Amino acid sequence: MYEILVKEDLAPVTKLFEVRAPVVAKKAKAGQFVIVRVDEAGERIPLTIADYDRDRGSVTLVVQEVGKTTMQMGAMEAGDHLATVTGPLGIPSEIENHGTVLCVGGGVGIAPIYPIARDLKAAGNTVLSIIGARNKDLLFWEDKMRSVSDELIVCTDDGSYGRKALVTIPLKETLESERPVGHIWAIGPAIMMKFCALTTQPFGVPTIVSLNSIMVDGTGMCGACRVEVGGQTRFVCVDGPEFDGHQVDWDQLLARQRIYPEQEKLAVEQWEHECQCGNGS
Amino acid sequence: MPEAIKDLPKHERMKLPRQPMPTQEAKARARNFDEVALGYPQETALMEAMRCLQCKRPKCVEGCPVGVNIPEFIQHLKEGDMPAAVRSLKGDNNLPAICGRVCPQETQCEALCVVGKKGQPVAIGRLERYVADWDLAHASPPPEVPAPTGKKVAVIGCGPAGLTCAGDLARYGHKVTIFESLHAPGGVLIYGIPEFRLPKGTVHAEVDYVRSLGVEVRLDTVIGKTYTLDELLNEQGYDVVFLGTGAGLPMFMHIPGENYNGVYSANEFLTRVNLMKAYLFPEWDTPVKVGTKVAVVGAGNVAMDASRCALRLGAERVHIVYRRSREEVPARAEEVHHAEEEGIRFDFLTNPVEIYGDEKGWVRGMRCIRMKLGEPDASGRRRPLPIEGSEFDMDVDMVVMALGTRPNPMVFTEAGGLERTKWGTVVADAETGKTTKDRVWAGGDIVTGAATVISAMGAGKNAAADIDRFLRGEAVAAVEDRAAAAAG
Ligand SMILES: Cc1cc2nc3c(=O)[nH]c(=O)nc-3n(C[C@H](O)[C@H](O)[C@H](O)COP(=O)(O)OP(=O)(O)OC[C@H]3O[C@@H](n4cnc5c(N)ncnc54)[C@H](O)[C@@H]3O)c2cc1C
Numbered sequence: 001m002y003e004i005l006v007k008e009d010l011a012p013v014t015k016l017f018e019v020r021a022p023v024v025a026k027k028a029k030a031g032q033f034v035i036v037r038v039d040e041a042g043e044r045i046p047l048t049i050a051d052y053d054r055d056r057g058s059v060t061l062v063v064q065e066v067g068k069t070t071m072q073m074g075a076m077e078a079g080d081h082l083a084t085v086t087g088p089l090g091i092p093s094e095i096e097n098h099g100t101v102l103c104v105g106g107g108v109g110i111a112p113i114y115p116i117a118r119d120l121k122a123a124g125n126t127v128l129s130i131i132g133a134r135n136k137d138l139l140f141w142e143d144k145m146r147s148v149s150d151e152l153i154v155c156t157d158d159g160s161y162g163r164k165a166l167v168t169i170p171l172k173e174t175l176e177s178e179r180p181v182g183h184i185w186a187i188g189p190a191i192m193m194k195f196c197a198l199t200t201q202p203f204g205v206p207t208i209v210s211l212n213s214i215m216v217d218g219t220g221m222c223g224a225c226r227v228e229v230g231g232q233t234r235f236v237c238v239d240g241p242e243f244d245g246h247q248v249d250w251d252q253l254l255a256r257q258r259i260y261p262e263q264e265k266l267a268v269e270q271w272e273h274e275c276q277c278g279n280g281s
Numbered sequence: 282m283p284e285a286i287k288d289l290p291k292h293e294r295m296k297l298p299r300q301p302m303p304t305q306e307a308k309a310r311a312r313n314f315d316e317v318a319l320g321y322p323q324e325t326a327l328m329e330a331m332r333c334l335q336c337k338r339p340k341c342v343e344g345c346p347v348g349v350n351i352p353e354f355i356q357h358l359k360e361g362d363m364p365a366a367v368r369s370l371k372g373d374n375n376l377p378a379i380c381g382r383v384c385p386q387e388t389q390c391e392a393l394c395v396v397g398k399k400g401q402p403v404a405i406g407r408l409e410r411y412v413a414d415w416d417l418a419h420a421s422p423p424p425e426v427p428a429p430t431g432k433k434v435a436v437i438g439c440g441p442a443g444l445t446c447a448g449d450l451a452r453y454g455h456k457v458t459i460f461e462s463l464h465a466p467g468g469v470l471i472y473g474i475p476e477f478r479l480p481k482g483t484v485h486a487e488v489d490y491v492r493s494l495g496v497e498v499r500l501d502t503v504i505g506k507t508y509t510l511d512e513l514l515n516e517q518g519y520d521v522v523f524l525g526t527g528a529g530l531p532m533f534m535h536i537p538g539e540n541y542n543g544v545y546s547a548n549e550f551l552t553r554v555n556l557m558k559a560y561l562f563p564e565w566d567t568p569v570k571v572g573t574k575v576a577v578v579g580a581g582n583v584a585m586d587a588s589r590c591a592l593r594l595g596a597e598r599v600h601i602v603y604r605r606s607r608e609e610v611p612a613r614a615e616e617v618h619h620a621e622e623e624g625i626r627f628d629f630l631t632n633p634v635e636i637y638g639d640e641k642g643w644v645r646g647m648r649c650i651r652m653k654l655g656e657p658d659a660s661g662r663r664r665p666l667p668i669e670g671s672e673f674d675m676d677v678d679m680v681v682m683a684l685g686t687r688p689n690p691m692v693f694t695e696a697g698g699l700e701r702t703k704w705g706t707v708v709a710d711a712e713t714g715k716t717t718k719d720r721v722w723a724g725g726d727i728v729t730g731a732a733t734v735i736s737a738m739g740a741g742k743n744a745a746a747d748i749d750r751f752l753r754g755e756a757v758a759a760v761e762d763r764a765a766a767a768a769g
Pocket residue numbers: 033043044045046047048049061062063064065066067068069070071108111112211212213214215216241256257258264265
């Protein structure tokens with residue numbers, strides 16, 4: 001069992017958890033993830049290691065509530081225990097000095113982009129960052145991102161905070177400004193990563209994305225996470241999660257994220273029903 | 282116990298028919314996950330035990346990879362001394378309730394039984410299951426383990442190979458820790474083989490037995506990621522490592538359309554259904570989606586299990602699509618028989634060439650080609666060859682690829698000096714399991730490629746014996762060194 005040491009509400013549906021998992025913390029690197037199971041009957045879900053503290057023996061996870069498991073986790077508090085935290089899984093981000101890099105985080109993708117930006121900065125890069133969300137309520141870690149970036153642009157889709165724009169707009173502008181951007185990381189919902197990749201393609205700047213396909217084991221044994229990259233089937237959990245965004249078959253990824261819509265709906269309904277019964281008694 | 286049978290002379294006993302296994306009725310069981318084979322009642326078990334001739338040089342034992350003393354445990358059973366039967370059986374086999382259920386007996390112990398020369402062999406597996414189930418129902422105290430030797434062994438992978446090796450090493454007095462990447466112990470027994478063939482309660486009970494010998498099981502620990510092999514040996518103080526990580530990597534056909542929604546690897550489908558209990562969704566959280574018309578490609582145990590799971594989850598029509606003919610089917614005879622009884626259709630000499638999808642990315646059909654058998658290939662089986670122009674379309678909305686598996690390379694991260702074959706399996710001595718890397722042994726599917734539970738257990742057992750020899754040698758050498766140092 002893995003104890004939740006700290007819980008913080010970052011936004012109404014976005015929660016931060018610092019979880020005790022010393023062996024994971026010891027090895028964790030930017031770009032890696034863990035598989036979490038909330039309880040005995042729980043699903044195995046992948047969550048990015050947004051931060052780690054080797055001395056405290058903890059990893060930090062930032063979770064956006066989108067369905068049953070993430071909602072159930074969102075209702076947990078410090079002192080509660082998760083049934084499984086396995087990792088660190090996936091290949092770490094390749095951190096090198098590219099001169100100037102661009103880090104784009106969309107929505108809950110701000111969490112995974114943070115340790116990457118931090119390590120890129122530490123490796124001597126000039127880090128330009130763009131973070132965005134649908135609205136002000138969904139934004140978080142502006143300060144943390146600012147602390148590891150040379151420049152930070154904040155935007156919201158609806159203009160409720162920062163600049164009113166999708167992240168692709170400042171992304172394009174920065175590339176057009178002819179600043180010598182050597183490498184780009186873009187992490188967020190699949191659709192956002194797809195459009196970031198499409199935006200950067202004409203400029204020929206390598207663009208790394210972190211794919212969020214549906215997973216089960218996270219160790220290469222099931223193939224649930226497979227997606228075509230550069231015409232070849234790759235397993236996101238072991239070959240990734242980071243890939244060259246210009247090579248990803250985005251439509252396949254988007255389709256494969258929608259295998260279980262009816263079941264997901266049913267699970268949420270059942271969960272909400274249980275919660276109400278629980279509160280009422 | 283029926284007197285009339287007890288005193289039957291040999292020639293009479295030889296006339297007794299092999300006792301059938303009571304099963305759930307096919308129609309009913311095809312819609313539930315309860316165990317298909319119900320186990321012998323006491324009378325039937327005793328009657329079947331009578332059929333064993335108690336051979337002086339029992340052939341059957343030669344067919345068992347762990348050398349279960351078959352006549353001995355059957356004799357105890359026949360005499361009604363169940364504790365003695367259990368002691369005898371478990372002396373050779375740490376996991377008898379599992380083996381009694383899933384061993385391909387028809388090619389192992391029962392294949393060599395002399396009674397089988399003229400008629401049907403003694404139902405050794407069913408008797409083994411009977412004794413083991415009696416034991417589970419009568420919680421016997423764990424056997425005593427010797428004083429600790431002070432040696433530490435890391436076993437990687439908690440499948441049958443790892444569990445057997447760990448159990449035996451504990452009984453030799455060594456301190457054993459099993460590292461398992463999943464959140465539940467058992468390997469294929471827990472994530473692959475379905476509840477209706479091997480109840481998970483039985484697997485847990487046998488894992489608990491291994492734990493009761495003093496073995497520690499560390500779950501959620503992926504070797505190659507959480508720790509590496511070299512760290513276990515060089516930093517964590519393990520004297521020896523046994524690798525039993527199986528062959529868990531799924532294979533695909535690399536035909537067009539394989540990534541459409543509704544195409545599962547058998548591993549994914551079975552893991553969702555068995556390990557994650559998707560058949561209990563939404564009480565359990567993990568979903569699985571089953572089509573109405575399902576094709577399962579392959580004809581091994583894995584394919585039988587996948588097809589029968591699909592049926593139980595509501596599929597209307599399930600096909601086994603196999604490129605060779607009935608004679609080459611590698612699955613256990615009993616499973617093929619049960620699958621047919623349940624209404625699974627078999628399309629032999631048929632091979633998929635392409636999967637079609639709809640505009641939403643879902644499977645809507647599969648193009649196949651008819652095959653014929655040519656000359657024997659390297660495996661000795663006749664090579665299947667496509668018949669040109671024989672393509673046809675199958676109307677399916679789900680496809681499960683059950684094509685076999687390879688070892689997962691994850692465990693080889695930072696494991697220098699470990700030689701592997703071009704199939705990705707580990708090179709190890711056939712007798713002892715010793716690998717090319719110092720202090721590392723291996724056994725089970727990681728060495729042989731996908732094989733059987735009992736062969737994995739046999740490998741675990743042999744490796745444990747060799748590891749024990751090695752560790753004792755080391756201990757003796759250490760004492761001698763100290764003595765020499767003291768003398769000098
Ligand atoms: C490598 C990786 C890292 C991730 N990191 C984070 C993170 O740091 N924070 C975060 O909030 N989310 C992260 N996700 C996404 C997160 O795993 C899903 O939101 C979560 O599984 C949804 O589960 P649910 O039961 O709450 O929702 P559901 O209602 O089950 O699903 C909602 C959507 O989430 C996706 N999803 C469902 N089940 C899984 C699954 N087992 N694996 C992956 N995706 C699934 C599906 O596309 C689905 O449409 C990551 C995903 C991957 C692959």
